Amino acid sequence: MAIIPQLSLFAWEEIEELGDLERLRLVIEYMPDEQLMRVLEKERGKGRDDYPIRAMWNALLAGIVFQHDSDAKLLRELARNGQLRSLCGFNGKVPTPWAFSRFLHKVLMHQAEVEEMFDDLVRELKKIVPDFGKRLAIDSKAIKSYAANKNKNEKEDGRRDLDADYGKKVYRGTREDGTRWEKIVKWFGYKLHLVVDASYELPIMFSVTKASVPDINEAHHLLEKMEERQPEILKKAEILTGD
Structure with a gap:
């Protein structure tokens, strides 16, 4: 209701x-x-x-x-x-x-049940919004671990973060005067990888990996997941953009 x-x-x-x-x-x-x-x-x-x-x-x-x-x-x-x-x-x-x-x-x-909830919500959006999924975008976001860095003691005790690792992103661009700039961001933690509807800014598929996993590798994995779990959207999609 x-x-x-x-x-x-x-x-x-x-x-x-x-x-x-x-x-x-x-x-x-x-x-x-x-x-x-x-x-x-x-x-x-x-x-x-x-x-x-x-x-x-x-x-x-x-x-x-x-x-x-x-x-x-x-x-x-x-x-x-x-x-x-x-x-x-x-x-x-x-x-x-x-x-x-x-x-x-x-x-x-119970990751399977949580992902099924996510898929159910995406399916509901497809019913409500006719053009949902036509324009797709893919990217990743850094997620810092609460741990400052990798712990030398790798014994699992429920407190140490043993899954995270180090990641790096390089951003490049051109200034107004034509000179090039570069910014390097490093962190210890994870990456959230997303495929979203670019028009409505709503997620369609996601995954969480260690920070070191390359975006391009996980992008292929996400598209494979879409082919398995949301094939209708892949068939309807006209554009997929990524950096």
């Missing part, structure tokens, strides 16, 4: 005028997450249910909508904001950092 039916799909100024709670309500209403919820609830079984699966998932979505960059900030927001706790589904009890961290770990074990 649409909570604010008068909103048009791409009237961004209308969405921006909404408060964070209203945006979160829309996300919760439209997220096709029922399959993931059932899987996680089945795994929990008849164990302790101090923090319900659906409330924890809604809190995770809230962290994204509220743009909290750490679990600690999200949990502080939940502690002080009764409306947010109620919307997420908590009965006055905020999850502990340990409980939330464990929930995140469980979600990470």
Whole structure:
């Protein structure tokens, strides 16, 4: 059920005028997450249910909508904001950092279900927007790890970042006077690779890799994934741009 039916799909100024709670309500209403919820609830079984699966998932979505960059900030927001706790589904009890961290770990074990949700949303957009996918663009974005650099101790303990590595991007251009410039950006972490609809600036396919993975290599991989998961868009696409 649409909570604010008068909103048009791409009237961004209308969405921006909404408060964070209203945006979160829309996300919760439209997220096709029922399959993931059932899987996680089945795994929990008849164990302790101090923090319900659906409330924890809604809190995770809230962290994204509220743009909290750490679990600690999200949990502080939940502690002080009764409306947010109620919307997420908590009965006055905020999850502990340990409980939330464990929930995140469980979600990470279900990448297939998360990617299926993403594909469902893309399929819905294809129904709503007739020209969705005609103009495609591909690029990557650096994501820094919370770790400063690679840890010499490679023993997995849930705290060290053992998956990240070093990446480098070189940007080049020409100044107005005709001289060339070059800027090198280095980081320790990952890359988010995206294929997006260039007209609506909405993602169609994504992957996350180590920072060192070349863009061109992952671009081929993304197009192969599109051929498997979103073949209709590839057939309809007229333009694919990339740097």
